[in-house]
Amino acid sequence: MKINKNDILEALKSITVPGEGANMVDSGAVTNVMTFADEVVVDITIKNPSLQAKKKVEVDILKTIHEKVYAKAKTKVNIKVEAPAKQPEIKGKAIPGIKNIVAVASGKGGVGKSTVTANLAVTLSKMGFNVGVLDADIYGPSMPIMFDVEGERPLAVNVDGKSKMKPVENYGVKILSIGFFTQPNQAVIWRGPMAAKALNQMIFDAAWGELDFLLIDLPPGTGDIHLSIMQSLPITGSVVVSTPQSVALADAKKGVAMFQQESINVPVLGIIENMAYFTPEELPNNKYYIFGKEGAKNLAEDLEVPFLGELPIVQSIREAGDVGRPAALQTATALESAFETLTRNVVQEVVARNKTLPPTEAIKITTMAGCSAVKK
Numbered sequence: 001m002k003i004n005k006n007d008i009l010e011a012l013k014s015i016t017v018p019g020e021g022a023n024m025v026d027s028g029a030v031t032n033v034m035t036f037a038d039e040v041v042v043d044i045t046i047k048n049p050s051l052q053a054k055k056k057v058e059v060d061i062l063k064t065i066h067e068k069v070y071a072k073a074k075t076k077v078n079i080k081v082e083a084p085a086k087q088p089e090i091k092g093k094a095i096p097g098i099k100n101i102v103a104v105a106s107g108k109g110g111v112g113k114s115t116v117t118a119n120l121a122v123t124l125s126k127m128g129f130n131v132g133v134l135d136a137d138i139y140g141p142s143m144p145i146m147f148d149v150e151g152e153r154p155l156a157v158n159v160d161g162k163s164k165m166k167p168v169e170n171y172g173v174k175i176l177s178i179g180f181f182t183q184p185n186q187a188v189i190w191r192g193p194m195a196a197k198a199l200n201q202m203i204f205d206a207a208w209g210e211l212d213f214l215l216i217d218l219p220p221g222t223g224d225i226h227l228s229i230m231q232s233l234p235i236t237g238s239v240v241v242s243t244p245q246s247v248a249l250a251d252a253k254k255g256v257a258m259f260q261q262e263s264i265n266v267p268v269l270g271i272i273e274n275m276a277y278f279t280p281e282e283l284p285n286n287k288y289y290i291f292g293k294e295g296a297k298n299l300a301e302d303l304e305v306p307f308l309g310e311l312p313i314v315q316s317i318r319e320a321g322d323v324g325r326p327a328a329l330q331t332a333t334a335l336e337s338a339f340e341t342l343t344r345n346v347v348q349e350v351v352a353r354n355k356t357l358p359p360t361e362a363i364k365i366t367t368m369a370g371c372s373a374v375k376k
Contacts, residue, residue, distance in 0.1 A: 003035045003070055008042070011068040015060045017046055024057075031080075039074045040065060049081045095203065097210045098132075100236040100350055102269065103229065105259075107251025109220035112274040113241040115321050116311070116342075117217040118146040119328040120239075123343040125172035126328070129212040132167060134202060135177030136229055137219040138195045144179040147171065148324025153180055157207050164207040171329060174211070176202045200232055213350075220251075230264060237269040237353050239308065239346060244273060244295030252296065256303055267357060269349040270306035271296050272342060278313040287312075306349055309342040 012030055013023045024030050024044060032043040042061055046053060058077045065075050095101075104120070106113040117133060124131045135143035144150040147170045154165040154176065167174035178198055208214065216235075218226055229235070238259045242252035252271065259266040273296030277287040290313065300307035311317070314335060320327040328339040 002037055003040055003073060005033050005035050007069050008033050008035065008040055008065060011064050012042070012061065014068070015057075015064055017044075017048075017057060038070065038072060039076075040069075041076045041078065043078045043080070045080045045082050047082060054079050054081070094234055095208060095214075098208060098214050099212050100354075101214045101216065101233055102346070102350065103216045103218055103226075103235050103238040103259075103266070104241065105218045105226070105238055105255050106220050106241045106248075107253070107255040108242070108248045111241050111243045111248055111252075112311075113220070114142045114146065114217050115317060115326075116239075116241050116272055116274060117215050118143065118321065118326045119317075119339050120343055120346065121173045121213075121215050122171050122326045122328040123339045124213055124215075124347075127340075127343065127347075130210055131172065132174040132176075132208050132211045132214045134199075134214060134216045135175065135179065136199060136216050138178050138198065139219065141177045141179035141182075142321075143175050143177045143217060144168075145324060146321045146326060147173065147175055149175065150179070150324070154206075159207050165202070165205055166207050171326070174208060176206055178202070196232075199229065203232055226258065230266060234359060235266045237267040237350060239269050239272060241272045241274055242296045242299070243275045244289065244292035246292070246295065248291075249295050249299050252299060253303065256305060267353050268303075268305045269346060269353065270308035271300040271303075272308045273297055273310040275313045276310035306345070308345040308349070309338070311338055311342065 009025055009030070012033075013025045015024050016022070017024045017027060017029050029046060030042065030044050032041075034041040042065075044057060044061070046057055048054075057079060061077050062075050065073050104113055104117045114135075114137065121131050121133045133143055133147075135141045144152070147168075149168045149170050152168040154168055156163050157166045158164075165176065167176045168180065169175065216229060216233075218229065240252050240255045240259075242248045256268055256271070258264065259268050273294070275291055276296075277289050277293075279287055297307045297310070314327070316330075317327045317335065320330070327335045330336055
């Protein structure tokens with residue numbers, strides 16, 4: 001017996017693909033039907049990828065052809081699955097009143113990331129911006145010391161009927177840190193989920209108010225805390241701090257790569273070179289490149305990201321941080337000028353980023369088999 005193609009199509013109109021409403025012919029699910037004497041080949045595309053759905057479609061086609069067209073038809077069903085693109089599930093959310101969130105990171109510890117963050121914050125405040133700092137270095141918080149607020153505790157305030165933490169404030173900068181909730185000699189021994197929970201509380205249970213910039217001082221590396229922050233917040237952009245030596249540059253490169261990863265896609269505003277050179281007081285015209293010359297600048301050029309500037313090795317920067325009075329507070333000094341240049345470059349990159357790129361989304365993160373899978 002020769003089977004007619006139109007008879008097959010008419011029979012298939014009696015079948016509805018699970019979850020798609022219209023019959024499989026009118027809905028376009030049946031993409032092709034071929035007949036050869038008593039043989040039938042049906043090509044069909046469905047959206048449900050489950051094995052159960054595929055099996056049901058195949059059985060329904062076989063049964064219908066055998067019952068309505070020819071009981072002995074040799075029928076083959078080719079099923080193709082085209083699942084619709086899954087819309088991103090955004091777990092994080094913006095904080096009302098905060099215009100820009102800038103993450104300050106470093107691949108390696110000890111390169112002066114927290115010192116740079118503190119001085120950026122102070123300089124932004126001196127420029128007239130409303131600034132906050134979130135100390136996200138859960139295991140080594142340093143902002144309470146650097147802002148001379150080590151003994152302070154955030155107060156509870158009522159905002160729209162909800163109790164919120166009021167950030168501690170000094171030098172015109174609002175600060176929250178896990179260091180406010182622990183003793184100076186107390187080690188924070190927490191697993192990732194507990195650290196992430198503490199961060200979320202400091203982010204979303206805080207009365208930050210209106211801020212032009214919230215700077216996030218990230219811990220060294222590219223680990224759990226970084227992903228938790230980017231999961232919780234839409235980061236405007238990131239700044240990577242490095243020293244010029246090769247071992248620091250290798251880690252800084254990883255830090256840039258983390259933000260530029262397609263599934264994370266946080267704009268890198270630029271790289272800052274700290275401890276770029278040393279100038280002795282008695283030899284003001286000499287520069288000694290103790291850790292190498294222009295390593296971070298060359299890295300920025302290689303990675304095609306902006307170079308935001310360099311900071312020299314100056315004893316007073318360290319001393320100022322230790323006594324809780326950031327060096328950028330000094331007036332009419334070369335250091336004040338260096339931090340102002342650096343900060344203006346950061347602001348310019350933020351402005352350019354906001355003009356040319358859409359808002360950054362928080363990312364969705366799942367953990368599988370000991371590795372982190374990151375999805376938009």
